Amino acid sequence: MQNTPTAEKSTAAETKAATMQAAVITAPRHIEVQDVALPDPQLGQVRLKLEGCGLCASSIPVWEGRDWFTYPVEAGNPGHEGWGVVDAVGEGVTGVAVGDRVAALSYNSYAAYDVADADKVVKLPEALHNQPFPGEPLGCAMNIFRRSKIEAGQTVAILGIGFLGALLVQLAKHAGARVIAISQRDFSLEIAQECGADEVIKMEDHWQIIEKVKQLTNGNFCERVIECTGKEWPLNLAGELCAERGMLVIAGFHQDGMRQVNIQLWNWRGLDVINAHERDPQEYIKGIREAVEAVAKGILQPDRLYTHRYPLEKINEAFTALAIRPNGFMKALITF
Known part of the structure; x- marks a missing residue:
């Protein structure tokens, strides 16, 4: 009888460690924050513990709903402006290590974690410490x-x-x-x-x-x-x-x-x-690398443009602001 609670606690701890919170668009204009499986990096991939993800106007159609979309949408999608810290790497990964702070080209970043191909992340220098960096835009x-x-x-x-x-x-x-x-x-x-x-x-x-x-x-x-x-x-x-x-x-x-x-x-x-829309992911990565240098040198000064910040649980509110663009709105970030 004494072993049963111990086993239950162990299972609960493992379950907690194996899940994360992610935004799921379950229907047009409706997003739920759900507990979903924590993604594991596969061969050539890294996992990011996300610090934040920008909201992009290109995501409005999937939030509003179109005839060609099906719901629910994949957890964390269509978040593609994420940045954070690498917390796990898959086999075959070189040049990126656990603890590196990076911007990533990935597609499920309205979540606490996301995975990205190792060649689709760009390291952020110490000069950008604590600064938001939605790399894709x-x-x-x-x-x-x-x-x-x-x-x-x-x-x-x-x-x-x-x-x-x-x-x-x-x-x-x-x-x-x-x-x-x-x-x-x-x-x-x-x-x-x-x-x-x-x-x-x-x-x-x-x-x-x-x-x-x-x-x-x-x-x-x-x-x-x-x-x-x-x-x-x-x-x-x-x-x-x-x-x-x-x-x-x-x-x-x-x-x-x-x-x-x-x-x-x-x-x-x-x-x-x-x-001017790129379709080659490596061209996007080239642009992100150039952006890192431009922000570090002060050529690009995006901080004044991050006008709205929301926690994940207020992502519905964030999308509403993105769609109606209230006075003073320029760029919204989901931050963790």
Whole structure:
């Protein structure tokens, strides 16, 4: 009889050690925090004890619900902006060790732990100790900047000043460009100015914006235009703001259907049109490495952009804020 409680306590301890809390989207607009199995790293993988994970606008559709999604969604999904400390490694892993603080390219990071391929993590230096580091969006900004080929003396228009747009303002200014920031929210325009934008324009009237940019550039328009909104109207506006032989960079995530664009204008002006979304994971990792260096040197200053933080149990509230973007909202983090 005395052995039974001891056995039960042992089983409970083992169960606790083998589980973790994770967010599970069980139905559209409904997330439950559940106890789920702790993932084990497999060959070539590491496990992270997460410190946090950013919320990305690309996750809104799976939260809102679409006909092609099925529920419940896999535990921790679609969290893909996680960072934390490696607490276990699988066989064959070299170059990453238990205790390393890293940013990771993984996909179930709305949870206390996640696993990632060892070649999909980037070590964070001591200079970034205690700083949040959602590696995927920071790396995305670096990749978009690289593909935009921004140079000193160019005029760059950036449409949509959210987290990504604000980072691109910082990068373009550091490169020596003149930056025109265009956005709907007054708060976003204030952030753009704090990040170094030379001119700000409220995104209201299509033709007035074109005329304003025309005046600011003596009729030449912009050598580079980066569209960050993911919406059809700003995409077409972006084309109108491009100089002849300029470059239109599509950085917004266009996820809600077909787009009609003015190909005649694009042809006439001889635009280079770049879809800046990477699909090669190693390009993402390259961008994250560049972001680590840029943040450590102060070229990128994302801290002021982390405007909202939520514990895991308030992830429903976090997604609501992400969708409606209340005044003062720029970037939300789930932190552990």
